[in-house]
Amino acid sequence: MTPEMNRFNPAVTVDEYLAESNVLFYLSDALAQLLEHKEEYTNFGVIRYFAEYFSSVKNSNHILFREFNYIRATPHNRASFIRVFWRCYRQIGKSGDMLSVLEYSSLLQLLCPDFPVEIVKSAARIVLTDESVECLMSFSDFLYAFQLQFYYQEFLESVLLIYQDLLSGKSPNTVIVPTSTSVEQHPCLVTEENNKEEKRDFEMEASTLAGCIDALFDRFKHSHPPRSCIKEALEETGRVSWYSLLGSLAKHEIINQSIGALPSKTEVLNDPEMDQELDKLIAQISVSPSSNSSGSAVGMLKEVQRKASPRRSIHHRRKMEVESDGSTEETDSSEN
Numbered sequence: 001m002t003p004e005m006n007r008f009n010p011a012v013t014v015d016e017y018l019a020e021s022n023v024l025f026y027l028s029d030a031l032a033q034l035l036e037h038k039e040e041y042t043n044f045g046v047i048r049y050f051a052e053y054f055s056s057v058k059n060s061n062h063i064l065f066r067e068f069n070y071i072r073a074t075p076h077n078r079a080s081f082i083r084v085f086w087r088c089y090r091q092i093g094k095s096g097d098m099l100s101v102l103e104y105s106s107l108l109q110l111l112c113p114d115f116p117v118e119i120v121k122s123a124a125r126i127v128l129t130d131e132s133v134e135c136l137m138s139f140s141d142f143l144y145a146f147q148l149q150f151y152y153q154e155f156l157e158s159v160l161l162i163y164q165d166l167l168s169g170k171s172p173n174t175v176i177v178p179t180s181t182s183v184e185q186h187p188c189l190v191t192e193e194n195n196k197e198e199k200r201d202f203e204m205e206a207s208t209l210a211g212c213i214d215a216l217f218d219r220f221k222h223s224h225p226p227r228s229c230i231k232e233a234l235e236e237t238g239r240v241s242w243y244s245l246l247g248s249l250a251k252h253e254i255i256n257q258s259i260g261a262l263p264s265k266t267e268v269l270n271d272p273e274m275d276q277e278l279d280k281l282i283a284q285i286s287v288s289p290s291s292n293s294s295g296s297a298v299g300m301l302k303e304v305q306r307k308a309s310p311r312r313s314i315h316h317r318r319k320m321e322v323e324s325d326g327s328t329e330e331t332d333s334s335e336n
Helices: 014-021 023-036 038-044 046-058 075-095 101-111 117-128 139-151 153-168 187-201 206-217 227-235 242-250 253-259 272-287 294-308 319-325 329-335
Strands: none
Touching: 014 023, 023 038, 023 046, 038 046, 075 101, 075 139, 101 117, 117 139, 117 242, 139 153, 139 242, 139 253, 153 206, 153 242, 206 227, 227 242, 227 253
């Protein structure tokens, strides 16, 4: 939500506020989830259900284990998903591990089962530029490239069309703005995209590209980076390639702050709140009188995993989880 867009601003109409804040989208989803699991939530309490649903939206826990179309539906959902991805896998960066595209894709799909690998590959190309996408990447480098690619996907697709038209000598005045379904490309478009991939390293006059992008802002309806950041990135050099532009934008701190999902790159491996929770649980394990027994160790490790990962969104709680918490089946089988 932009700073001037708030419910207390008399200059903003009710319809404008509802459209900008996506309140109706979340209300519709809450109702759909309630109807789908009505037997469970009727006992839970409808008022309490709505309170916890919107609390999870506010706290950015609502996107866990949801379908891809949901997590990309609003800017808040995208920012929430980026933040959860960072918090869940920050330890990878802290340990210095380097991962491949497929490994990062697998991590993302643990949070969103149908997350497209193509978005992961696009983010990897920002990091690796002229290297193979099979190369390994640090968590920090991938994280900020992924943030740019995922949050501003439609904007980047539109700018890429301008870039390709300029390379081909075509007029970029008529720009097709991608819709929210643009990630699901037709096979012939995928083939054409592969043929154009090698052209993305070609350089062009930065001032020419800057003028065309500036005209795009006036008619673009999706989220986009601040104009000043685009201008600054293109003024740094006389000529620019597609991936050098994206690399500059991914590292731009003002863009990172405008999204609001991640800390600065110097602080990306720090999360004091999460570290305190882990330290408390590790201390409990080390001082527990029965910490040598396999049963208590398993129980404490389960508690560490539960505490360390963000809380499940309300519509993914199941009776099966409650029942498994009180079961001794795993302990019994280990003793046998």
